[in-house]
Amino acid sequence: xxxxxxxxxxxxxxxxxxxxxxxxxxxxxxxxxxxxxxxxxxxxxxxxxxxxxxxxxxxxxxxxxxxxxxxxxxxxxxxxxxxxxxxxxxxxxxxxxxxxxxxxxxxxxxxxxxxxxxxxxxxxxxxxxxxxxxxxxxxxxxxxxxxxxxxxxxx
Amino acid sequence: xxxxxxxxxxxxxxxxxxxxxxxxxxxxxxxxxxxxxxxxxxxxxxxxxxxxxxxxxxxxxxxxxxxxxxxxxxxxxxxxxxxxxxxxxxxxxxxxxxxxxxxxxxxxxxxxxxxxxxxxxxxxxxxxxxxxxxxxxxxxxxxxxxxxxxxxxxx
Numbered sequence: 586x587x588x589x590x591x592x593x594x595x596x597x598x599x600x601x602x603x604x605x606x607x608x609x610x611x612x613x614x615x616x617x618x619x620x621x622x623x624x625x626x627x628x629x630x631x632x633x634x635x636x637x638x639x640x641x642x643x644x645x646x647x648x649x650x651x652x653x654x655x656x657x658x659x660x661x662x663x664x665x666x667x668x669x670x671x672x673x674x675x676x677x678x679x680x681x682x683x684x685x686x687x688x689x690x691x692x693x694x695x696x697x698x699x700x701x702x703x704x705x706x707x708x709x710x711x712x713x714x715x716x717x718x719x720x721x722x723x724x725x726x727x728x729x730x731x732x733x734x735x736x737x738x739x740x
Numbered sequence: 741x742x743x744x745x746x747x748x749x750x751x752x753x754x755x756x757x758x759x760x761x762x763x764x765x766x767x768x769x770x771x772x773x774x775x776x777x778x779x780x781x782x783x784x785x786x787x788x789x790x791x792x793x794x795x796x797x798x799x800x801x802x803x804x805x806x807x808x809x810x811x812x813x814x815x816x817x818x819x820x821x822x823x824x825x826x827x828x829x830x831x832x833x834x835x836x837x838x839x840x841x842x843x844x845x846x847x848x849x850x851x852x853x854x855x856x857x858x859x860x861x862x863x864x865x866x867x868x869x870x871x872x873x874x875x876x877x878x879x880x881x882x883x884x885x886x887x888x889x890x891x892x893x894x895x
Contacts, residue, residue, distance in 0.1 A: 604807045605814070615807055632873070632876035632877040632879065632880040632881075635880070652808065654758050659770035661760070694880045694881055718787070724790065725790070726849055
């Protein structure tokens with residue numbers, strides 16, 4: 586069940602356009618995830634000097650929160666941030682970012698950070714937010730929630 | 741500008757299906773907001789004994805986070821939770837919840853909580869997540885971000 590949920594998590598993360606990244610004990614900032622399933626990582630393009638950039642310099646802990654009804658995914662993901670290489674930036678840029686960045690990737694403000702999740706709490710709904718209520722109620726009644734999957738994932 | 745952003749915030753909150761509520765110093769839980777603009781409040785239907793229910797008993801501080809690309813709204817909203825009345829539950833139930841709850845509102849597990857925001861950081865994008873990068877870059881370059889609005893709102 587937990588490995589199914591991990592599979593579901595990555596499948597749906599592919600459809601998530603943005604979530605909130607909390608890094609360096611600062612307030613959450615909306616950022617666009619670029620999923621790199623092969624490396625079990627999520628890449629973010631950010632600006633020099635941002636909280637994510639600073640946290641990545643020190644291999645800091647971070648949390649990425651997703652609440653995307655269209656993707657049917659709600660998740661609180663914990664992991665650590667590292668600094669990305671220029672080679673990886675080229676790859677990520679070509680695959681995703683070029684389409685929506687007006688500025689070139691050689692813009693001096695561009696920084697790439699790598700987020701490596703170690704654990705997550707995941708709610709994957711089938712087609713309705715009613716599942717979210719089912720989960721809350723299940724804690725109260727000890728019944729099973731229907732209409733989705735909920736659990737903890739270790740990466 | 742701040743009052744425009746407040747207007748934009750409420751308009752877009754109407755379209756948000758779910759976000760993450762952190763209450764009672766516990767982990768965030770996805771919940772469906774029912775916007776009550778007249779009372780500058782957001783209602784949540786939850787289950788007895790949930791963190792939101794417990795926080796509402798003590799008028800506790802809570803945070804509701806939104807990252808909804810479809811609605812073009814990203815927000816970190818701070819406020820307090822209170823217990824909702826049975827009369828209000830009838831109203832909310834008829835307006836929103838009846839459609840997606842299988843169980844009746846007389847279900848003994850149902851609890852209504854009222855979230856009253858006092859402040860929020862809001863990112864309202866026009867039609868692309870590129871604005872999120874523009875904001876991060878604006879902090880670095882001291883230029884103005886284009887393609888949306890970003891700021892703090894006091895309610």
